[in-house]
Amino acid sequence: MTTENQVDRDQIVARLTKRRRPGETAIRVFLYLCGALTIATTIGILYELGTESFLFFQEDEVSLFEFLTDTFWQPQVGRFGIAPLVLGTMYISAIAMAVAVPLGLLSAIYLAEYASERVRGFFKPVLEILVGVPTVVFGFFALTFMTPVLRGIFGTSVVDFFNVASAGIVVGILIVPLITSLAEDALRAVPDSLRQAAYALGASKFEVSTRIVVPAALSGIAAGFVLAMSRAVGETMVVTLAAGASPRNFEPGVDPLFGYILNPFEGAQAMTGYVVITANGDLSYNTIDYNSIFAIGLTLFVITFALNSLSRRFVKRFRQEYE
Amino acid sequence: MSISAPERKVREYFPTEDEYQGLLDKRSRRARLFQLACLLSLMIAVVALATLLYTIVNDSFGLVAVVNERDPEAIVADLGHEPDSVALVDLEFDELVGLLETTVGSGVGRRLERDQRFYDDRLVFESEEEWAEICSSDAPPEGCTAGPRDHSNVYALVLERVVVQDVIAAYDLVPSIFNPSGFEEEIAAGFEAGRFGEYTPDQASVEWRAWFNLNFLRSPQSATPEVAGIRTAILGSAWLVLITVLFSVPVGVGAAIYLVEYAKPTRLNSFIQTNINNLAGVPSIIYGMLGLAVLVRIFEPFTSGAIFTSGVPPAENGRTVLSAGLTLGLLALPVVIISAQEALQAVPDSLRHAGLALGATRWQTVRSQILPVALPGILTGTILAMARAIGETAPLILVGAASFITSDPTGPFSKFTALPIQIFQWTSYPQIEFQKLAAAASIALLLLLLTLNAAAVILRNKYSRRA
Numbered sequence: 001m002t003t004e005n006q007v008d009r010d011q012i013v014a015r016l017t018k019r020r021r022p023g024e025t026a027i028r029v030f031l032y033l034c035g036a037l038t039i040a041t042t043i044g045i046l047y048e049l050g051t052e053s054f055l056f057f058q059e060d061e062v063s064l065f066e067f068l069t070d071t072f073w074q075p076q077v078g079r080f081g082i083a084p085l086v087l088g089t090m091y092i093s094a095i096a097m098a099v100a101v102p103l104g105l106l107s108a109i110y111l112a113e114y115a116s117e118r119v120r121g122f123f124k125p126v127l128e129i130l131v132g133v134p135t136v137v138f139g140f141f142a143l144t145f146m147t148p149v150l151r152g153i154f155g156t157s158v159v160d161f162f163n164v165a166s167a168g169i170v171v172g173i174l175i176v177p178l179i180t181s182l183a184e185d186a187l188r189a190v191p192d193s194l195r196q197a198a199y200a201l202g203a204s205k206f207e208v209s210t211r212i213v214v215p216a217a218l219s220g221i222a223a224g225f226v227l228a229m230s231r232a233v234g235e236t237m238v239v240t241l242a243a244g245a246s247p248r249n250f251e252p253g254v255d256p257l258f259g260y261i262l263n264p265f266e267g268a269q270a271m272t273g274y275v276v277i278t279a280n281g282d283l284s285y286n287t288i289d290y291n292s293i294f295a296i297g298l299t300l301f302v303i304t305f306a307l308n309s310l311s312r313r314f315v316k317r318f319r320q321e322y323e
Numbered sequence: 324m325s326i327s328a329p330e331r332k333v334r335e336y337f338p339t340e341d342e343y344q345g346l347l348d349k350r351s352r353r354a355r356l357f358q359l360a361c362l363l364s365l366m367i368a369v370v371a372l373a374t375l376l377y378t379i380v381n382d383s384f385g386l387v388a389v390v391n392e393r394d395p396e397a398i399v400a401d402l403g404h405e406p407d408s409v410a411l412v413d414l415e416f417d418e419l420v421g422l423l424e425t426t427v428g429s430g431v432g433r434r435l436e437r438d439q440r441f442y443d444d445r446l447v448f449e450s451e452e453e454w455a456e457i458c459s460s461d462a463p464p465e466g467c468t469a470g471p472r473d474h475s476n477v478y479a480l481v482l483e484r485v486v487v488q489d490v491i492a493a494y495d496l497v498p499s500i501f502n503p504s505g506f507e508e509e510i511a512a513g514f515e516a517g518r519f520g521e522y523t524p525d526q527a528s529v530e531w532r533a534w535f536n537l538n539f540l541r542s543p544q545s546a547t548p549e550v551a552g553i554r555t556a557i558l559g560s561a562w563l564v565l566i567t568v569l570f571s572v573p574v575g576v577g578a579a580i581y582l583v584e585y586a587k588p589t590r591l592n593s594f595i596q597t598n599i600n601n602l603a604g605v606p607s608i609i610y611g612m613l614g615l616a617v618l619v620r621i622f623e624p625f626t627s628g629a630i631f632t633s634g635v636p637p638a639e640n641g642r643t644v645l646s647a648g649l650t651l652g653l654l655a656l657p658v659v660i661i662s663a664q665e666a667l668q669a670v671p672d673s674l675r676h677a678g679l680a681l682g683a684t685r686w687q688t689v690r691s692q693i694l695p696v697a698l699p700g701i702l703t704g705t706i707l708a709m710a711r712a713i714g715e716t717a718p719l720i721l722v723g724a725a726s727f728i729t730s731d732p733t734g735p736f737s738k739f740t741a742l743p744i745q746i747f748q749w750t751s752y753p754q755i756e757f758q759k760l761a762a763a764a765s766i767a768l769l770l771l772l773l774t775l776n777a778a779a780v781i782l783r784n785k786y787s788r789r790a
Contacts, residue, residue: 023686024685033577034577034581035578035592036595037578038578038595038599038657038660041602045612048613048616049609049612103367106364107361107365110361110365111365123368123369129776132710133769134743134746134768134772136716137765137768137769140379140750141378145378177368204351205354210357234607234609236716237747240747241747275608276721279611279720297608300606305605
C-alpha cells in the first residue's frame with residue numbers, strides 16, 4: 001500500500017517539476033545575446049578609440065601635453081594641438097545654441113501653454129519633418145542659401161565663403177525641433193494644480209508661463225538644452241560643408257580675439273569636420289593621420305558623453321520633483 | 324482725525340481706478356507681446372523648412388545655357404529619322420553603339436569596352452584574341468565579368484562622347500520663370516568678360532532643364548555632370564537599408580523582448596538599459612570609426628568576402644556594402660531597441676498573465692500574444708529608425724564609401740556609394756552644375772524619406788484606431 005502511494009507521489013512530483021525545455025532556453029539565450037551585443041558595441045567603441053589614440057600618442061611627433069595645450073593643428077608640420085578644432089566645434093555649437101535656445105523654448109511654451117489642438121496639429125508635423133531631413137541636405141542648404149544670404153547682408157569682403165556663422169545658424173535650425181519637443185514634454189509634465197493656483201491669484205497667462213511653469217520645469221528644459229548641445233557638438237555634415245577645411249590656428253595673446261579668434265565670418269574646421277575630410281578618400285592604416293582621427297574621436301566621445309550624462313542628471317532631478 | 328489717517332494709508336497701498344487700469348493694460352500688453360513672440364518662434368521653424376525645400380527645388384530646375392559639339396537633331400537626321408518625331412533617346416541600341424563606333428577614337432572605345440562590354444556576343448572595339456588575352460591576365464578589367472551595357476548606359480555615353488553637351492551656365496527656377504531675359508543678359512555679359520573660354524555666343528543655346536528627371540534617376544554616376552545620375556547611389560542605399568534592416572530589426576527586437584519580458588531587475592540588466600540609452604546619444608561619426616576600425620579592418624576577411632571566395636583576394640579590402648550596412652545597423656540598434664521596448668511595455672499585463680495562466684511558456688506567450696499586439700508599434704519605430712539611417716552620411720564616409728563609382732553594387736561585398744554620399748560629394752564641388760545635381764539628389768532622398776515616414780504615420784494611425 002505504501003509503495004503504491006510512493007509510486008503515485010513520484011509520478012506527481014515528476015509531472016510537477018519543471019520540464020527541461022531546450023527550445024525555450026535557446027531562445028532565452030539568443031535574446032540575452034541580443035541585449036549583450038549592445039554592451040559589446042560600447043566595449044568596441046571604447047577599445048578602438050582607446051588603442052588607436054594610444055598609438056597616436058606613441059608617435060614621436062605627438063605628446064599628450066602638446067595635444068592638449070598647443071594651439072596649432074598642422075599635421076603637415078607635425079603640430080597636433082586640438083585647441084583650434086575644439087574652438088571650431090564649440091564656436092559653431094555656441095552660435096547654434098544662441099539661435100536654438102530662444103526659438104526652441106518659446107516654441108515649446110506656445111505649443112504647451114497656448115496652442116489649440118488644431119494649431120498643434122499643424123506645427124507638430126512640421127517640426128517632425130525638420131527632424132527627419134538628413135543633415136547633409138542641411139549642409140547643402142547652409143552652403144547654397146545661408147552663406148550667400150550672410151554675404152549679401154554683411155558684404156563679401158567681410159564674410160568668407162566658408163564661415164562659422166552660416167554653419168552655426170543652420171546647426172541651430174537643426175536642433176530647434178529637439179529642444180522644442182523635449183521642453184514641451186517638460187512643460188506638460190508640470191502639474192495643472194500649479195497653474196490653477198496662479199490663475200486663482202489673478203496671474204495672466206504670460207505670468208503663469210514665465211514665472212510658474214517654466215521655473216517648475218527648469219531642470220527638464222535644461223536637460224533638453226544640454227542634449228541639444230551634445231547633438232550640435234557631434235553634428236558633422238553641416239560643419240564639414242559650411243565651415244571649411246582649415247583649422248583656425250591661433251597664437252594666444254598675439255592674434256586679436258574678436259578680429260580673428262572669435263570672428264564668426266571666417267572658416268574654422270571642427271573636430272567632426274577634420275575626421276570626415278581626413279577619412280574621405282583612401283586612408284591607409286597605421287599612419288599618423290589614421291590614428292589622429294581616433295584621438296579626436298575620443299575627445300568628441302568624452303565631450304558628448306559628459307553632456308549626455310549631465311542631461312540625464314537633470315532629467316532625474318526633474319522626475320524626482322514630480323513623481 | 325482718527326478716521327482720516329487710515330484712509331490716507333489705503334491710498335498709498337491701493338492704486339486709484341486709473342492707475343489700476345493702466346497697470347492692467349500694461350500687464351495684458353506684455354502678455355500679448357509674449358504670446359506673439361512665441362508664435363513667431365514657431366513660425367520661424369515653418370519658414371526654415373519652407374526655405375529649405377524652396378532652395379532645393381529652386382536649384383533643381385531652371386534655364387541652362389548649353390554648348391553642344393554636335394547637334395542631337397542633326398545626328399538623328401543624319402541617321403535618316405525625322406528629327407521632329409524621333410529624339411536622340413528614342414534611337415535603337417544598335418544605332419547608338421554605331422554612333423559611338425564612328426565618333427569615339429579606338430583608344431577610348433577600347434577603354435569603354437574594358438569597363439563594360441556593349442554586347443554579350445560580340446566585341447565592338449576590341450579584337451577577340453586581344454580580349455581573351457586581357458581577360459586571362461592577372462588583373463582582368465571589370466568588363467570581362469560584368470554584364471553588357473543597357474540602353475540608358477549607352478545613351479549617356481552618346482551624350483557624353485558624341486553630343487558632348489557642356490552646360491556653361493545655369494539659372495535657378497524662380498528667376499527662370501519670372502525673369503528669363505535676365506539669364507540671356509547674364510550669358511552675354513559672361514561672353515563679354517571671356518568667362519566661357521573658347522566658346523562663341525552663337526554656339527550657346529538656352530534651354531529648359533529639369534535636373535531632377537527620369538534619366539537622372541536611371542543613369543549611373545558620371546564625371547560629366549550633364550549626364551550624371553544617381554542609379555548607383557539609389558541601389559547602394561537600397562543595399563544598405565536591406566542589410567541594416569536584416570541586422571538591426573531581429574537583434575533590436577530580440578534585445579527589447581529580453582529587457583521587457585525576461586530580464587529580472589539585476590544590476591547587469593539595468594546596466595544594459597543604461598548602456599542602450601548612452602549608445603543612443605553617441606554621435607554617428609563615432610559609429611563610423613567603430614565600423615572603420617572593427618568591421619573594415621579587423622573583420623576584413625569577413626566583410627570583404629575573402630573567406631567566401633576561397634583564395635581570390637577581393638579588391639575592396641573591407642570597404643564594402645556589408646561593412647557600411649552593419650555600421651548603420653549598430654547605429655540604428657539603440658533606437659530600434661528603445662522604440663520596441665516602448666511598444667512592448669504598452670501591451671497590457673493582463674495578456675501576459677492570461678497566457679501564463681493557461682500554461683503557455685514565456686516564449687509562447689510572447690510569440691503568440693504579446694508580439695502581435697506590439698507589432699505595429701515596433702514597425703513604426705523601426706521604419707523611423709531606418710529613415711534616419713538612410714540619411715546618415717558621416718559613418719559611410721568613414722567606412723569608405725567610394726566617392727566615385729559607376730558600376731552598380733551587385734552584392735554585399737561590392738564597393739558602393741549612397742545617396743547622401745552623392746549629395747555630399749556634389750555639394751563640395753565648386754562648379755554650378757554639380758550644385759544642381761546635389762539639389763536634385765536631395766529631392767530624391769527627401770522623397771524616399773517622405774515615403775518611409777508616410778508609411779510610419781499610416782501604421783501609427785491604424786494602430787491607434789485599434790487600441
